Amino acid sequence: MKTHDLLAIGLMTFALFLGAGNLIFPPSLGLEAGTNLFPAMVGFLITAVGLPAFTLIVLGRISNTHNLTKPLPNWLARTFWVALFTAIGPAFGMPRAVTVAYEMGIKPFVTTDHLLLFSILFSVLTLMLAFKPGRLVDCIGKVMTPLLILMLLALALAAIFSPLDFPQSPSADYQHGAITQGLIQGYMTMDAIAAVGFGWVIIQTINAKGITAPKAVANTALKVAMIYAVLMAGCYIAMGYVGATSASVAANATNGGEILARYVAGEFGVYGQWLLAAIIIMACLTTTVGLTNACAEYYKQTFNASFSITATIVVLLTGIIANFGLEQILTVSLPAILVLCPIAIALVLAALFFPANSGVSFTYITVLLTALGFGGLDALAILGKIPPSLDIPLSHSLPLYSAHASWFLPCLAVLVFNRILTVSKKPIMHINN
Template sequence: MNRRDLAAIGFMTFALFLGAGNLIYPPLMAQQAGENWLIAIVGFLLTAVGLPAFTLVVLGRLSSADKLTALLPKWMDRSFWFLVLTTLGPAFVLPRAVTVAYEMGVKPFYSGNGLMVFSALFCALTLWLALKPGKLVDYIGKVMTPALIAMLAVLVIAALVNPLGEPSQAIEVYQQAPAVNGLIQGYMTLDAIAAVAFGWVIIQTIRSKGIEEKKAISYYTIRIAVIYSVLMSLCYLAMGYLGSTSSEIAPSATNGGEILTRYAAGEFGMLGQILLAAITLMACLTTTIGLTNANSQYYKNTYGITFKASATVIMVLTAIISNFGLETIIEVSLPAILILCPIAISLIIAMVLISEKSESNTLTISMSHTAVVCIAALFGTIDALHILGKLPEGMAAFCEQWLPLFSSHTSWLLPVFITIFVHKLFNKTVLKNVVVNN
């Protein structure tokens, strides 16, 4: 693969991840962190960029995304991918992207209710671009991503030359532990689970360039992950800087979208609002194309459904569900995302610590992977209920006292590592007994 194609796939990967949510998340965090925004953003990068990049690297070493769950029972394997791709697809992330694109890209300039028409047109455009997966790099990596980066650069350079404020005093949580809270906020972007879905697209794109050998796929995936990491880190740093200097123009902002809107208007007036709308529409479009591609590839490879049929059904469902409204979509689907994310990360950890280094037989590894998924699902459910405020007060108090990392919404992490440790201890004991008996 030549350098130009490698760079284009890296740019495409960056664009696939860069949805509107990634743009609006860091500004609010940085505004709240105030003078400690840079420390907070470093913590944020470790989980918001580090986890997805690590996931891509592991999937590249496997040379196929579906190998991540190959050692699970078949029903669990199919259920995991169906839930992940459906939730990241028409059940949640795709409709959210369409709705956010309308709210930030169209609604500021249109007083009526045009969501139904917009969602139909936006999904039709997505479908048209997604139906040519061989052209994905050309569309996104070589055209749309450079345009998106250029538009972001205009806004950021203007802010550097003419900042509209100074960092204010940090709120209490960012005074006490800015890096730790940045880590938590980065984890809550849930991009690690998006990386699992985008693995289908990236590996397929590498293969489309004639790369089939396992080591070569891993080699190029690592370099693509590096390109993604650099670009996304720069983007988050830029959005963080905007947020940190926005306390004067958006003192009562409740979300990052409001901060970006006021900042763009403050720098360029109406032209700034148009620029921000273009950035949002472009970011949402690249994400919807990538997720539609990932879903369609999965259904084609697993169930034999044609790519065209899958993509069409996904886009029709997305257009319909988008009209239920963003709040309803989030309320219904967010619990599944919050539970699936720790399961996905746990599988990645298990693949690295068990499958690649274990000398035990396939059955033992399969049992360990199944146990890891069950443990992650159990404690991930507790974390999800805690985040959503649905956990009974008595149980919440008990978990706060006895469950490590509960307050950080990662109570699943330690039990997963304990499960892996037990596997390794058991495996070592069995191997030792076999050696002694022989």
């Protein structure tokens, strides 16, 4: 593959992941971490960048994203993929991007509610850009992403050379456990589950460039993941530093979006508001285009559905659901996202331990059920549904429960145990699809 094509795919990958949520988390972390920004950011980068990059690398190694669930019974594999693409697509991920783009990019400049009109225009533009999947690299990787990077660079340089304040003392959570808090915040970006969905787009894009041999796909995916990781890490570090130096203007801010808005207003004045609006809208647009493409590509490959019809339905549902408002979208869809994320990561780990052609469906089913059970427990804890009488004992007795990752060690134990059995050539139960 030519260098400029590889770079374009890497830029496209970065843009697909860079939604408004990714810009909002780091400023909030930076403000709270203060002088402990470095250890907090190390933890954040491990889960917010490391997990998605690891997922992309594993997907490249298995060459085809279908292989991620190939050892599962057909009905279970399809249930997983449909649930995943529904959640990150029209049910949650895409409507959230539309509403965030409106709330941060348009609403500050208008006096009346124009969400309906904005969602229509935004959806039409998304569909136009996604309608030609072969042009996705040209639209996003070669045009939109460089513009987005220039906008972010302007904000980062202003924060470095003309900071509004100095980092303050860290909040209570970041005084002694900055790395742990960073790990939790990075995990909550949920980019690991997005990586599984975007894998469809990235692998297809690599194949479209004539790279189809398994080893070549794996090597290209590795390079793409590295480009994504470097760019995303740089973005997170810059936004985290913006938050750490914004105490004078955002001391009482309640979320990262508010911190970012106040910072750019203080740094650039009215021009800063326009800059922020452009960054947010551009970031959300690249995400909705990528998700539309991923959803339509899955249904095209799996059910032989028309790409254009599927994309139109996905975007139409997105526009409708977006008008219910961000809070309602989060309330209804967040539990499913929180449960799907550990399942997706567990399947990626299973694909790393066991090749898709090994037929170890028992292992895949076991690790999926383990992730479902413990991931459901973590989801209830995140949503505040665990009673204190149970929450306190669990935090003391269940490893990683306080980090909302109690699923990880049980899933790893299942995989290691089955791997030992496989290596020792002991029989493993097989379940026919």
